[in-house]
Amino acid sequence: MNDEALLLDQAGIAALIPHAGSMCLLDGLLAWDAHSIRCRATGHHAADHPLRTASGLLATAAIEYAAQAMALHGALLAQSTGAPAAPGFLASARGVRCHRLHLHDLPGALDVVAERVAGDAHQLLYAFRVQHAGTPVADGRAAVVLHPGETP
Template sequence: MMLIDQVDSWSDKHINCSTQSHLATDNPLRLDNSLSIMHLIEYGAQSMAIHGGLLSGKSSPGFLAAVRGAHFHINSLDTISGSLHIKASAELKIENGAVYSFRITDSQDTLLLDARATVIHTQP
């Protein structure tokens, strides 16, 4: 499942992505024609995964081990009619994973979610 439409910019420490996949009626996360705000975590995680792949030059299977300090600033993802903008920053890189902070805003730069997440890679 790919939810991110494009990478807008990236560096060794940061990635900026954008998408409109939350507007698609066939979004794989949609249930009863609705998307939970909890799904914003998946958008952040996918940005983290893209960043890891860009840095390493390969795909590395892994799992989201922890999400901390998640602050949701909206009640429904269905009210967002424009693009989502995801900014993820690598805070700590270890041999088999990383810790990122990420924030997701709408096209008017209104904060929707900010959180920290840990990913652990299952293969080197």
């Protein structure tokens, strides 16, 4: 996975989503189409990770990785049509299964995939999964509420 060509690096991703600085958790766009996106993240083992707690980076942080992939997907879709991306927020995460307790002890890259299941101009539903070396880390569904007409 680390040898795959990137379509966007972290600077390119940061230019499209509202997450800035160390809160931009994705560092590579690997693939995307109208229904899905696949990204890479490698900073989960950093001691100064912005979501790290005293016990380390909990696996629930995978939800934020997935949410950022969803935001990037929306921005790329909007960019492909020439329209501005509608800002939104994560409204809920459901059916989330964490397959381990922590992320910081995983030595390689995380593979972050989000697939759009349904949506309209007001809300979106994605299924997501985060994996490490082909092994599931976390998966679930997430609902995003959009604010069409507002500037990102």
